[in-house]
Amino acid sequence: MFNKRTRIKDLLQSDKVNYQTTVMGWVRTFRNNQFIALNDGSTNNNLQVVVALGSLDETTLKRITTGACIKAVGEIIPSLGKGQKVELTATSVEILGDSDAEKFPLQPKKHSLEFLREIAHLRFRTNTFGAVFRVRHSLAFAIHEFFNKKGFVYLHTPIVTASDAEGAGEMFKVTTLPLDGTAPKNEDGSINFKEDFFGRSTNLTVSGQLEGELAAMAFSDIYTFGPTFRAENSNTTRHLAEFWMIEPEMAFSDLEDNMNLAEEFIKYIIRYAMEHNKEDLEFLTQRLDEEEKQKPQNDRSEMGLLQKLEFVVNNDFERITYTEAIDILKESNHNKKKKFNYLIDKWGVDLQSEHERYLVEKHFKKPVILTNYPKEIKAFYMRQNDDGKTVAAMDILAPGIGEIVGGSQREERYDKLTERMTEMHIPLEELDWYLDTRRFGACPHAGFGLGFERIVQFVTGMGNIRDVIPFPRYPKSASF
RNA sequence: UCCUCCUUAGCUCAGUUGGUUAGAGCAUCUGACUGUUAAUCAGAGGGUCGCCCGUUCAAGUCGGGCAGGGGGAGCCA
Numbered sequence: 001m002f003n004k005r006t007r008i009k010d011l012l013q014s015d016k017v018n019y020q021t022t023v024m025g026w027v028r029t030f031r032n033n034q035f036i037a038l039n040d041g042s043t044n045n046n047l048q049v050v051v052a053l054g055s056l057d058e059t060t061l062k063r064i065t066t067g068a069c070i071k072a073v074g075e076i077i078p079s080l081g082k083g084q085k086v087e088l089t090a091t092s093v094e095i096l097g098d099s100d101a102e103k104f105p106l107q108p109k110k111h112s113l114e115f116l117r118e119i120a121h122l123r124f125r126t127n128t129f130g131a132v133f134r135v136r137h138s139l140a141f142a143i144h145e146f147f148n149k150k151g152f153v154y155l156h157t158p159i160v161t162a163s164d165a166e167g168a169g170e171m172f173k174v175t176t177l178p179l180d181g182t183a184p185k186n187e188d189g190s191i192n193f194k195e196d197f198f199g200r201s202t203n204l205t206v207s208g209q210l211e212g213e214l215a216a217m218a219f220s221d222i223y224t225f226g227p228t229f230r231a232e233n234s235n236t237t238r239h240l241a242e243f244w245m246i247e248p249e250m251a252f253s254d255l256e257d258n259m260n261l262a263e264e265f266i267k268y269i270i271r272y273a274m275e276h277n278k279e280d281l282e283f284l285t286q287r288l289d290e291e292e293k294q295k296p297q298n299d300r301s302e303m304g305l306l307q308k309l310e311f312v313v314n315n316d317f318e319r320i321t322y323t324e325a326i327d328i329l330k331e332s333n334h335n336k337k338k339k340f341n342y343l344i345d346k347w348g349v350d351l352q353s354e355h356e357r358y359l360v361e362k363h364f365k366k367p368v369i370l371t372n373y374p375k376e377i378k379a380f381y382m383r384q385n386d387d388g389k390t391v392a393a394m395d396i397l398a399p400g401i402g403e404i405v406g407g408s409q410r411e412e413r414y415d416k417l418t419e420r421m422t423e424m425h426i427p428l429e430e431l432d433w434y435l436d437t438r439r440f441g442a443c444p445h446a447g448f449g450l451g452f453e454r455i456v457q458f459v460t461g462m463g464n465i466r467d468v469i470p471f472p473r474y475p476k477s478a479s480f
Numbered sequence: 481u482c483c484u485c486c487u488u489a490g491c492u493c494a495g496u497u498g499g500u501u502a503g504a505g506c507a508u509c510u511g512a513c514u515g516u517u518a519a520u521c522a523g524a525g526g527g528u529c530g531c532c533c534g535u536u537c538a539a540g541u542c543g544g545g546c547a548g549g550g551g552g553a554g555c556c557a
Contacts, residue, residue, distance in 0.1 A: 032516045046517095053514070066507090083517045107491065107507045108518045114549065115491070169556065207557090232555055233481055245557060341553085353553080406557065451557030464550090475481095476548085 005071070009042035017078050017086055023047060024071045024096065026125060029108040030064050035081075036093075038072065041124070044131050044283050048079065048087040056093060066108055067099030067125070113467055120471055121480055128287055131280035132460045132468055135273050139456060142272035143225055143246055146265055152248060153219040157208030159227065162200055163430065170231040171203035172241075204229035207449060208247050210381075210434050213410060216249040216445055217437045223248040225452070233475050237464045238401060238454060242473040249447035255383075255392040255409040258446035259319065259369050262396060262405050266367075266455070267313050273459050274309055281306055281459075288461040301400070305461040308399070317367040317396065323347065325370055328363060329355055350377045353402055360397045367404075368397045380424045382408040383444075384416055394448070401458050407448020414438040 005024045025040030025047070034053060037046040049072045051061075064070065074090040081087070105119050106126065116123040123129045147154065160174050176197040177183040184195040193201040208224040215222045228245045248265075250257065274281060285305040292300045303311060320328075329335055329344040329351075342352045351370075360368050372390040375382070382391035396405035411417040417438055421428060428435065456468040466472040471480045 029518065031519050032514060034514070035516050035519085037517075048517080050515085079515095081515055081517070102490085102508055105490070109491070109506055110518085111491065118549095228557080230556075234555065235481085236553085236555095237551080239556070243557070403557065449557060454557060 005040075007042040008038065008040045008045070008047045011047060011076065012043065012045055012084075012086070017076055020073070020075055021088070022071065022073045023049070023088060025069070027064060027066055027068045027070060027099075029066060033061060036064060036070070036072070036090075038070070039125070039130075041130060044127055044134075044279055045084075048081070048084050049074070049093075050087050050089050051093060052089065055090075060093060060095065063095045063098055064093065065099050065101040065104070067101070067104040067106060068095060069097035069099070070094065071096055113464065117466060117472075124470075127283060129467075131277075131283050132456070132462060133470065134280050135277045135284070135460050136456050136468060138273045138276050139269050139459060140225075140452070142269040143223075143265075143452075145272070146268045147221075147223045147248065150221065152221040152223045153215065155208075155212060155215045155219075155222040155224050157205065157211040157224050157226065159205050160198070160202050161205045162198070162202050163210065169206050171206055172229050172231045174198075174202045174204060206230055207245070209249070209447065209449065210431070212247050212249040212447060213434070213445065214437055216251045216447070217441065217443070220251045221248070235475060237466075238457070240453060240465055240469060240472055240474055243465075243469070244452035246450045246452060247447060249445065251443050251445045253409070253446040254444055255371060255394060255446060258407055258409060258448060259317075259371070259394055262394075262407065262448050262450070263317050263369070265450075266396070266405075269455070270309055270459055271313050274306075274313070281309070284460050284462075291463075308461075309459065312367060312398075315366055317369050318364045319369045319371065321372045322351075322370055322374065322390065323372070325351070325355075325359060329358065332358065332363070334358055334362070348374050348376065356397050356402055360399050360402075365399070367399070370395045370397065375420075378408070380420050380426055381410050381417070383411045384420065392446075398454075398458050401454050404454045404458065405448050405450045407446065409444065409446040412438060412442040412444055414442070 003024075004022055006021045008023060008025060011021070011023070023038060023040065025038040028037040028039050028046050030036050034051055036049040036051065038049050039046045051064075071094040072088060072090045073092045074088045076086050076088055079085060079087040106122055111126070113128075116126060116129065124133060144154065175193075177191065177193075177195065184192040186192045191201075193199070196202070205228060207228060208226065212222055212224050224245070224247045226244065227242055229242055230239075231241065232239065234241075248261065250261065253261075288305045301308070326344060326347055326349075329340075334340055335344050340352075340354055340358075342349075342354070344355065359370075360366070371392070371394045372385060373393045373395075374389060375384060375391045378391050378393045382393050384391055392409035394405075394407050395403050398404040411420065414435065418428060418435065421431070453465050453468050456462075457465055460468060462468050466474065
């Protein structure tokens, strides 16, 4: 067996000293021809491997370069230097993989996030991305743990879908037909998808919600957690063409149950990361502090990253209706002094991100749950309220990120649902399978969608969503 | 897709009213030193100034187009 190593994390956490061990990892820096800062990805902290002067031959010494992969055998002892508690005095060092220092792009210095994005295959080896992706892992794990504890069934909804009526966004087409113009055609000149692989036109999924509802009408509580695709030409710090989404769906639930679950869920996974990724979050807090120092005074956030997470976990989210939000915005000095690009003058308008940011960052200074939006600006499946004007929708807005959750109580009444679909020109026959849930044993139910990368952004403090997914896909970019 | 800013060495950036041979720090290489913490000190190598077209005696510098990137907006998660 080759792997008889100790993980650096375990080694640094333990107080044990004076024992022989083997470590393997990648060289971060090699100082003074003696001190190797070794990292194996188990933690952000490096192990100092000390090579006694003259103990290694000249050629091996030369091969210990930034980025090289090595195996070191020796004794763990209390460190003679100041920066660390323990260190390993190496009796042997073996080069597992060389790294040409002249060509290896990562240098022992600060790099811009934009540069690292171009070398996404190597950026895992930096402190920042090491921390980000360990936190991402923890959040993903916590999500499954949370729902499992609550008795939710993890449902795998299809990635290739025939439904294009949901209207969540532009879709990527899936086809095996030739793209050179020789694809079989109908009489009217359109592509004949009956000849395609699935015998019909198919796309990559934009949401698993409708399928999730089907399963909730049998298991009571389900959740999905998988990749989702939007072919929107969005170029922002919070949109991706391929992203991961969590979509719980609960039978026997109304809008309030939905909000309660969403809030408990968000707090649970943040708390989990705070408990299991303390060092990573401390590092990211420090990183963000340094980044904030570059900004002008007014643009700096009042709280550090950990402080902000602490605050979110320990305080109730603010819950207000759309109507109340409009009143607050209309009466705000910001609106009166015409500081908004889009002034709030009447009920019914959709909120712009400047308004959402004002509510979350200026007015309440905490996450806000907005409910009961006008039905005109929301999807067909949301439950119509008795006032005839609004639907039982809820959006959770987070400071710095904006919309992090979108959800609603679903319209379970067959007549109301089909009436709304007809108004919105959604063909009933396409979603006949969905309508079956309303025909056979319908019940009040609710659910929401949470963008995984956005919560990772929130927890890690990363400004650009492209830096919280290993290999981001966005317009004009699908490298690696 | 729209608005706006940017593109000069491997990286981060200077580069004056257009004017000889384009600079710095870090990284790399060579040497010195040897309990260092992004080690330090000395020296060396490294550039088609994003691409194309134009203005001019002369363009890294001015103008136009294209490409790529950042930030903001829209769409949303």
